[in-house]
Amino acid sequence: MGADVNQKDHLRRSPLSISCFLGFTKLTNLLLENGAKIDGTCMERAYYGWNGNIQIETLDILQEKGWINLYLDDLRKAPKGFTVARNVEEALSIMKHNKIHILSLDHDLGMDEKGNLLQTGYDLVKIMCQRGLRANKIYLHTSNVVGREAMYETLRASQRRGFIDDDIKIYFTENSFTDC
Template sequence: MNKSEENNFKIKTINLYVDDLRDCPKGYEIARTVEEAIKYMTSYKINILSLDHDLGMDENGNLRKSGYDLVKIICEKSLRANKIYLHTDNPVGRDNMYYTLLGAKKHKIIDEDIEIYNYPITPNKYSDKL
């Protein structure tokens, strides 16, 4: 395969916003569930990943998998985003996601060059927090 043919098969790079309620920021694709997020993460290169923790309930009233569940899957499957931001308002969930990601970097479970931020990349119109 020559370079021209290779370029035709490059995987598209996207920004991914994982949240069950918030509006999707401009320039992002939205995943409302962990399952949707995994489909994006295994089909595209992810530049920026922005995570909520609490992802609501399913149609039967059961809690859906959380952003923390997604973080564990990212670690288990060595999925990648260049930058990961945590936009959740759940302080315990934020800490669980943040410190799990930092530990995974330290122990080389995920790529060491992934940037991890313990705050949102976009303003949250549903709270006073940035």
């Protein structure tokens, strides 16, 4: 009927972000079909949905539209609502084709069949900084203390120098999503 599907209320919530929060998948699809714009708020509200429930079906809809949460780890199971990448090459491929809301990084990513160390989460961080790649939020879930420090300091320095966006939130924590 001509209503602005992206109109925000007095709390700055769009109809889509409210629908994502409540897990109203039919309404989410209807809004998207009529031009609603997905942003990080929609992803955030779907992930931390009503009563603390992850709105998996809603996250699936948003993923179909190119928005995902990405979990880089060679061993751990990805938490609900995340797409897993087992190595840096796979993570880069996923990042190339999607908008990343939450990126959660492990440092050590194992060895190849010849016993050589594979690229690490720190290598992905350096590539992100060189190419200006984006995730709205970055969590460092690695148990490697030295690796976590290196990733964090590189990301923060890159923000200060303008290599990556200064509005990216970076979380220095071991237990970001491993217990979800």
